[in-house]
Amino acid sequence: MTKGNHTEVAIIGGGIVGCAAAYYIAKAGIDCTLIEKNDIASGTSSKCDGNISIVDKDPGFDSKMSLVSQELTVDLNKDLELPFEYRALGSILVCDNDDEMQAAKDWVKTQSEGGLKFNVLDPKDIRQESPFFAEDIPGGLECETDSLINPYLFCYSLVDKAKQYGLKVRTNAEVTAISKGDDFTIETSDGTITAKKVVNAAGVWAPFIGKMLDLDIPIVPRKGHILVGSRQQPIMMRNVMEFGYLMNKFGRERIADERTTEHGVALVLEPTESQNFLLGSSREFVGYDSKVNIQVVETIAKRALRFYPKMNDFKMIRAYAGFRPFTEDHLPIVSAVDEIPGFYIAAGHEGDGISLATVTGKLVEELIQEKETIIPVAPLRFDRFEKVPIS
Numbered sequence: 001m002t003k004g005n006h007t008e009v010a011i012i013g014g015g016i017v018g019c020a021a022a023y024y025i026a027k028a029g030i031d032c033t034l035i036e037k038n039d040i041a042s043g044t045s046s047k048c049d050g051n052i053s054i055v056d057k058d059p060g061f062d063s064k065m066s067l068v069s070q071e072l073t074v075d076l077n078k079d080l081e082l083p084f085e086y087r088a089l090g091s092i093l094v095c096d097n098d099d100e101m102q103a104a105k106d107w108v109k110t111q112s113e114g115g116l117k118f119n120v121l122d123p124k125d126i127r128q129e130s131p132f133f134a135e136d137i138p139g140g141l142e143c144e145t146d147s148l149i150n151p152y153l154f155c156y157s158l159v160d161k162a163k164q165y166g167l168k169v170r171t172n173a174e175v176t177a178i179s180k181g182d183d184f185t186i187e188t189s190d191g192t193i194t195a196k197k198v199v200n201a202a203g204v205w206a207p208f209i210g211k212m213l214d215l216d217i218p219i220v221p222r223k224g225h226i227l228v229g230s231r232q233q234p235i236m237m238r239n240v241m242e243f244g245y246l247m248n249k250f251g252r253e254r255i256a257d258e259r260t261t262e263h264g265v266a267l268v269l270e271p272t273e274s275q276n277f278l279l280g281s282s283r284e285f286v287g288y289d290s291k292v293n294i295q296v297v298e299t300i301a302k303r304a305l306r307f308y309p310k311m312n313d314f315k316m317i318r319a320y321a322g323f324r325p326f327t328e329d330h331l332p333i334v335s336a337v338d339e340i341p342g343f344y345i346a347a348g349h350e351g352d353g354i355s356l357a358t359v360t361g362k363l364v365e366e367l368i369q370e371k372e373t374i375i376p377v378a379p380l381r382f383d384r385f386e387k388v389p390i391s
């Protein structure tokens with residue numbers, strides 16, 4: 001149990017990653033405090049889609065890590081008490097042209113060889129998914145194991161259960177300084193907390209927490225916009241992405257018009273449980289400015305019409321933007337920091353933080369307890385990045 005303001009493990013950041021880590025650490029019987037500067041899920045984890053997907057992961061480690069996360073989420077759907085709109089229906093990826101269709105077939109082959117459940121879809125399959133699809137879509141692919149959640153509800157559900165396991169939660173407590181003696185001393189806007197171990201789960205703000213301990217963490221914000229469409233007629237049940245989404249995410253060459261390229265736009269359509277739908281998305285390096293850019297929103301809407309022309313007169317409710325915590329090699333940092341014993345980083349999940357939150361939370365719990373990990377952590381180590389001294 002926490003005594004006063006001392007805790008065994010302090011987690012900084014109440015987004016999906018911090019909440020998942022808090023759940024597994026509290027469940028393991030470890031005294032733990034979650035510190036959040038605003039409210040739970042007030043950062044990127046409430047300004048995103050809710051795909052727990054493999055369909056958009058690079059074959060190999062990236063896909064395998066997502067599969068483990070999907071499996072752990074099935075367990076959580078049983079253990080957590082507050083519902084979080086979990087739907088395990090698989091997801092699909094559609095192609096714009098024959099070249100993409102060929103690439104999609106290759107993608108299915110590679111992922112299937114890796115033991116994952118991928119299938120090629122022909123134009124007839126695509127039309128069966130939704131009567132709203134354009135007639136000329138050459139086909140696509142599906143990943144059978146992909147699922148959807150409401151990330152905002154998921155965070156609250158994790159915290160609710162973790163509190164039953166003993167988690168302490170400090171919201172509206174912004175961490176302003178950290179020092180290290182025998183214990184860590186964490187200054188917040190709501191008082192001082194001491195801890196034996198600290199987990200930096202502050203998403204795109206993880207570098208600012210790092211700087212408090214003279215640590216340079218190479219994570220930068222990659223802004224993304226989402227447009228919320230109003231429920232009128234059921235569009236479809238499963239999540240859809242276009243093949244160009246993969247090209248944008250991994251920075252590969254893609255044929256698209258100037259504005260689509262400039263704002264890194266590619267179709268994502270996520271039906272919510274209430275049958276509203278989320279239309280995305282964009283990818284841009286424009287700092288921490290969270291204002292919605294109407295030009296980007298228009299480009300997203302225009303791109304959606306390429307695949308869903310009959311959506312032309314659908315009503316849209318609102319738009320929002322969030323920041324993906326980007327790392328150079330597209331993998332998160334889930335790692336101890338050798339030069340600061342007791343300090344851990346769990347951040348940098350870019351567009352995959354919803355997909356990878358559960359496996360990340362489990363890994364953090366295992367790293368803290370120095371146990372064997374559920375997947376190898378070498379590719380996620382902090383020291384894979386060259387250290388640049390802070391000026």
Ligand SMILES: Cc1cc2nc3c(=O)[nH]c(=O)nc-3n(C[C@H](O)[C@H](O)[C@H](O)COP(=O)(O)OP(=O)(O)OC[C@H]3O[C@@H](n4cnc5c(N)ncnc54)[C@H](O)[C@@H]3O)c2cc1C
Nearest residue numbers: 013015017037043044045049051175203224352353354355
């Ligand atoms: C448009 C868009 C769509 C996306 N769609 C998907 C998707 O479908 N699937 C998927 O897997 N991923 C998706 N992502 C990515 C995913 O949303 C992120 O990777 C994930 O939310 C990151 O979670 P996090 O917990 O690391 O960060 P956050 O949710 O940002 O949490 C970090 C928390 O730290 C807190 N904090 C910061 N500084 C301090 C401080 N000094 N003191 C205390 N607290 C602090 C913040 O307030 C914040 O709540 C999408 C992202 C965007 C932008």
